[in-house]
Amino acid sequence: MQRVAATAAVVTRQRQQQLTALVVGAPTHDDLVDPLTGLQHPPQLDAGWVAAYRRLQLPRLPKALRVFGWRLLHNALWVGARKMHFRPRNECVCQHEHCMSLSPVPLQTLTHVLLECPVAVDVWGWFLTLWRRIDPTTTVAASSQLLLLDALSVAVVSLPLQPLWTHLRLLLLESSWVGRGDPAKDMTALSADAIKHRFVAIVKQQVLNDWQRTKHD
Numbered sequence: 001m002q003r004v005a006a007t008a009a010v011v012t013r014q015r016q017q018q019l020t021a022l023v024v025g026a027p028t029h030d031d032l033v034d035p036l037t038g039l040q041h042p043p044q045l046d047a048g049w050v051a052a053y054r055r056l057q058l059p060r061l062p063k064a065l066r067v068f069g070w071r072l073l074h075n076a077l078w079v080g081a082r083k084m085h086f087r088p089r090n091e092c093v094c095q096h097e098h099c100m101s102l103s104p105v106p107l108q109t110l111t112h113v114l115l116e117c118p119v120a121v122d123v124w125g126w127f128l129t130l131w132r133r134i135d136p137t138t139t140v141a142a143s144s145q146l147l148l149l150d151a152l153s154v155a156v157v158s159l160p161l162q163p164l165w166t167h168l169r170l171l172l173l174e175s176s177w178v179g180r181g182d183p184a185k186d187m188t189a190l191s192a193d194a195i196k197h198r199f200v201a202i203v204k205q206q207v208l209n210d211w212q213r214t215k216h217d
Contacts, residue, residue: 049073049149051152052073052149052150052151052152053073055150055152055162055163056070056073056166058167060163061166061167061170062206064174065174068170068173069150073149077177079109079113080108080109081107081108084107088183091184093105093106094106094108094112094113094117094180094189095108095181095182095183095188095189096119096180096189097189098118099117099118108180111148113177113180114147114173114177115142115144115147115148119176119179119190119192119195120176123172123175123195123196124142124147125142126192126196127168127172127199128140128142134161135157135158137158138157138158139156140156140165147169148173150166150169152165152166168203171202172195172199175195175198175199178198179195179198
């Protein structure tokens with residue numbers, strides 16, 4: 001009985017030490033606090049990029065456009081500006097005919113090939129005119145914040161039409177990206193009319209697929 005009592009006393013003392021060790025006081029220095037804002041948990045849920053990534057998760061958005069949108073937001077598209085240190089010069093500049101006639105030829109950057117190139121300006125002007133027929137109250141404009149970074153708000157596009165806007169915006173960006181041309185793959189740059197034709201053809205095919213699904217499903 002004495003040995004049992006001694007063992008129990010040791011176990012009880014060890015248990016008390018463990019419980020005491022679990023009580024942790026406040027650290028002398030909290031290294032979790034943001035040094036800029038002084039907040040322990042940055043308010044990232046309200047950040048604009050959170051909504052942009054959430055819109056890429058729309059169930060009806062084709063997988064190819066979701067992947068393209070993610071690569072665009074991560075600046076992971078393989079433009080000429082990223083290959084200029086190890087690829088020939090003719091693969092790193094804009095391939096459209098008007099830009100090739102300039103001196104110097106503009107470097108192929110995301111902003112240039114998707115927004116600033118004369119072909120891109122023509123395509124976006126056509127698309128925004130079409131969108132204003134869909135939503136007459138819209139205030140969209142060809143800006144990098146809206147078209148590339150997806151800084152969208154209800155004041156720009158009404159909430160019920162935002163999924164459609166996201167789908168069509170990404171499709172036109174993807175069509176412009178495909179039509180940029182790539183000498184390494186023997187792909188010639190498409191004209192503005194060819195990019196518009198590709199965009200309309202894909203939209204028609206998607207509508208036809210939806211219609212056939214409702215007939216047979």
